[in-house]
Amino acid sequence: MGGMARGKRPPRVGDGPLVRRLLIGLVLILGAFLVLAPLLIIGVEAFSRGWAVFRDTIAHPDTQHAILLTVFTAMIAVPVNTAFGVAAAWSITKFDFWGKRFLLVVIEIPFSVSPIVAGVAYLFVYGLQGLFGPLLDDWGIKILFAVPGIILASMFVTAPFVARELIPLMQAQGRDLEEAATSLGASGWRTFFSVTLPNIKWALLYGVVLCNARVMGEFGAVSVVSGNIRGQTNTLPLHIELLYHDYQAAGAFASASILALIALFTIIAKVALERQGAGRVRRPALVTQPAEKAS
Amino acid sequence: MRRNVLPGLRLSLGVTLLYVGLIVVLPLAALVFKAASLGPEDYWRIVSSSRALASYRVTVLCALGATLFNLFFGLGLAWVLTRYRFPGWRLVDAMVDLPFALPTAVAGIALTALFTTNGWFGSVLADLGIKVAYTPLGIMIAMCFTSLPFIVRTVQPVLEDLDPALEEAAQSLGGSDWTIFRTIILPLLTPAILAGLSLSFARSLGEFGAIIFIAGNQPMSTEITALLVFIRLEEYDYQAAAAISSVLLFTAFLMLALTNWMQSRALRYTVRN
Numbered sequence: 001m002g003g004m005a006r007g008k009r010p011p012r013v014g015d016g017p018l019v020r021r022l023l024i025g026l027v028l029i030l031g032a033f034l035v036l037a038p039l040l041i042i043g044v045e046a047f048s049r050g051w052a053v054f055r056d057t058i059a060h061p062d063t064q065h066a067i068l069l070t071v072f073t074a075m076i077a078v079p080v081n082t083a084f085g086v087a088a089a090w091s092i093t094k095f096d097f098w099g100k101r102f103l104l105v106v107i108e109i110p111f112s113v114s115p116i117v118a119g120v121a122y123l124f125v126y127g128l129q130g131l132f133g134p135l136l137d138d139w140g141i142k143i144l145f146a147v148p149g150i151i152l153a154s155m156f157v158t159a160p161f162v163a164r165e166l167i168p169l170m171q172a173q174g175r176d177l178e179e180a181a182t183s184l185g186a187s188g189w190r191t192f193f194s195v196t197l198p199n200i201k202w203a204l205l206y207g208v209v210l211c212n213a214r215v216m217g218e219f220g221a222v223s224v225v226s227g228n229i230r231g232q233t234n235t236l237p238l239h240i241e242l243l244y245h246d247y248q249a250a251g252a253f254a255s256a257s258i259l260a261l262i263a264l265f266t267i268i269a270k271v272a273l274e275r276q277g278a279g280r281v282r283r284p285a286l287v288t289q290p291a292e293k294a295s
Numbered sequence: 296m297r298r299n300v301l302p303g304l305r306l307s308l309g310v311t312l313l314y315v316g317l318i319v320v321l322p323l324a325a326l327v328f329k330a331a332s333l334g335p336e337d338y339w340r341i342v343s344s345s346r347a348l349a350s351y352r353v354t355v356l357c358a359l360g361a362t363l364f365n366l367f368f369g370l371g372l373a374w375v376l377t378r379y380r381f382p383g384w385r386l387v388d389a390m391v392d393l394p395f396a397l398p399t400a401v402a403g404i405a406l407t408a409l410f411t412t413n414g415w416f417g418s419v420l421a422d423l424g425i426k427v428a429y430t431p432l433g434i435m436i437a438m439c440f441t442s443l444p445f446i447v448r449t450v451q452p453v454l455e456d457l458d459p460a461l462e463e464a465a466q467s468l469g470g471s472d473w474t475i476f477r478t479i480i481l482p483l484l485t486p487a488i489l490a491g492l493s494l495s496f497a498r499s500l501g502e503f504g505a506i507i508f509i510a511g512n513q514p515m516s517t518e519i520t521a522l523l524v525f526i527r528l529e530e531y532d533y534q535a536a537a538a539i540s541s542v543l544l545f546t547a548f549l550m551l552a553l554t555n556w557m558q559s560r561a562l563r564y565t566v567r568n
Contacts, residue, residue: 012378012459012462013462013466013472013475013476013480014374014378014472014476015378016472019472020379023371023374023375023379024375024379024381026371027368027371027372027375027387028387030368030371031372031387031390033416034368034436034439034440034443035390035391035393035394035440035443036390037409037415037416038397038402038405038406038409038440039393039397039405041405041408041409041414041415042401042405045405045408083310084310084311084314087306087307087308087310087311087314088307088310088311088314088315090303090307091303091304091307091308091311092311094301094303094304094307095301095304095308097304097308103311103312103315105551105555106315106319106320107315107319108551108555109319109323109547109548109551110319112497112498112501112547112548112550112551112554113323113501113543113544113547114500114501114502114503114521114543114547115501115503115504115521116501116503116521116522116524116525116540116543117326117501117521117524117540117543117544117547118322120326120524120528120536120537120540121322121323121325121326121540121544122322123528123533123536124322124325124326124328124329124533124537125321125322125325129329129533130325130329131325131328152318155318156318156319156322159314159315159318159319175301178301179300179301182300182301182302183300187302188301188302188303191301191302192303210395213395213396216398217396217397217398217399217400217401218398219398219399219400219503219504220399220503220504220521223525224525224528237398237399237400237401237504238400240400240401240404241400241508244404244508249404249408252404253404253408256400256401256404256405259397259398259401260397260401263393263396263397263398263401264396266396267389267390267392267393267396268389270389270392270396271385271389
C-alpha cells in the first residue's frame with residue numbers, strides 16, 4: 001500500500017489514498033455523531049417551542065438570577081484561583097524545597113476526584129454534621145446551602161487549572177532572567193511584573209479561560225453544597241436540571257444554550273491563545289519536571 | 296549547590312500551602328475522618344452492600360467500555376489530526392475540546408435528547424431494537440463523550456514529534472504500512488496511550504453530571520456510584536454517603552498514582568532538548 005509520492009515529500013505510513021480516506025471518513029462520521037450532534041441539538045431544542053418561549057425563559061427572574069449567581073461565583077473563584085496558581089507556580093519553579101513533588105501531586109488531586117466527592121467533603125467541613133458546622137451555626141454564619149459553599153466547591157474543582165498551565169512553562173523558562181533582575185536591584189514584585197509576567201501572560205490567560213469555563217459549568221460539586229433554592233442558590237447548570245426535571249425541556253435547553261455559547265467562546269479563546277504559544281508545554285511536565293531531566 | 300537570590304519564597308509558598316490546605320486537603324481529610332469514625336464493621340457493611348456493589352459494577356464496566364471505545368476513536372482522531380490535512384481539520388482539532396468546555400449538565404441533557412426513543416439517534420436505534428437512553432449503554436455514551444479529549448490530547452503531541460526517519464528506515468527495508476505501524480509506531484505511542492487511558496478511565500469513574508440525565512438511575516442496574524452517594528445524602532444518611540464517597544476517593548488516589556507513574560514513563564520517550 002506504499003502509495004505514490006505526492007510532491008517532494010516521500011509518502012509516510014498511512015498516506016495511501018484508501019487508508020487516508022477511510023480513516024478521515026470514519027473519524028469525521030463518529031465525531032459528527034458524538035460531538036457535533038449534541039451541540040446542534042441544544043440549539044434546535046432551545047428554539048423548538050419558538051422564539052417567544054426562548055426569550056421568556058431567558059428573561060424569567062429565576063433564570064436571570066441563575067445567570068447572575070454563576071457570573072458572581074466566577075468573579076470570585078477565578079481571580080482567587082489565579083492568585084493561587086501564580087503563587088504556586090512561583091514557589092515551585094523558582095525555589096527548591098523538600099516535598100515539592102508531593103505538593104505537585106496534591107495540587108493535582110481535585111482533577112481526579114469526582115465532583116460529588118468534592119461536594120460531600122465540603123459537607124463534612126461546613127455542614128451541621130461536619131467539623132465546623134455546629135460552631136458556624138452558633139455564630140449564625142451560613143456557608144453550606146448558600147453562596148459561599150458554591151464558591152468554595154467551585155474553587156476546589158478548579159484549583160489546579162491555572163497552576164497546571166504555569167508550572168511546566170515557568171520550569172522550562174528557568175530562573176536566569178529573574179535572578180538577573182534581582183541582582184540588578186529590582187524588587188520581587190517588580191521582577192515578577194516586568195520580567196516574569198510578560199513571559200507567561202498567554203499561558204496565564206489560557207489557564208484563566210479554562211478555569212472560568214469549569215467554574216461556570218460545574219454541576220456535581222455545586223449540586224451537593226447548594227440548597228437548590230430557586231432564585232437564591234441556583235447556578236445556571238443547576239437551573240437547567242431543575243427546568244429539565246420540571247418537564248420544561250425547551251426552557252432547560254434555552255438555558256443550556258447560554259452555557260453552550262460560553263463553551264464555544266472558550267474554545268475560540270483557547271485556539272487563539274494556542275496560536276500565541278500557550279498550552280504548548282504539555283501537562284505531563286507538571287509531575288516529572290522535564291527541564292531538569294532533559295540531558 | 297547554587298545560592299538562590301530570588302525573593303518571595305515565604306509569601307508564595309505560604310499562600311500555596313494555605314490555599315491547598317484549606318481548599319483541598321481539609322475537606323478531603325474531613326471526609327476520610329468521617330468515614331473512619333464509622334468503625335470497620337459498619338464501614339464494611341455499607342461499602343459492601345448489594346446496592347453499592349451493583350453501583351461499582353455498572354460504573355467500572357461502563358467506564359471500561361467507554362475507555363476502550365475512546366482508545367480506538369481517540370487514537371484514530373489523533374492520527375488523522377496529525378498525519379492528514381483536509382478542509383476543516385483545524386475546526387475538527389478545536390472541537391475535540393468541546394467535551395471539556397461544555398458543562399456536564401448541558402452534555403447530559405443534549406445526549407439524552409439525542410438518544411431517547413424519539414430522539415434523532417434513539418428513534419433509528421429503537422427500530423433496530425437497541426435501547427440506549429436509560430440503559431448502561433447510555434451511561435457508556437455519556438462517559439465516551441466526557442473523556443474523549445484525554446487520549447487525543449496525550450497521543451497527539453507524541454505523534455507530532457515522531458521522527459520520520461524511523462518510518463523511512465523501516466520503509467526502505469520493505470515493511471508494509473501495517474507492519475511499520477504495529478512494530479515501530481505503536482510501541483512508541485504506547486506510554487502516551489496508557490497515560491491517556493488511565494486519565495480517561497479515572498474521569499469516567501467520577502463523572503456525574505453528564506450521566507444522571509441519560510442513565511435512568513434504577514438501583515441495581517443503572518445507578519452509578521456517584522449517584523448513590525447523592526441519594527444517600529438526600530436520605531440524610533451521612534454515614535453511608537461518607538463511606539461510599541471514601542471508596543470513590545481512594546479509587547481516585549489509586550488512579551492518580553497510576554496516571555503519574557504512566558506519565559513519567561511516557562515522558563521518558565518524549566522529552567527532548
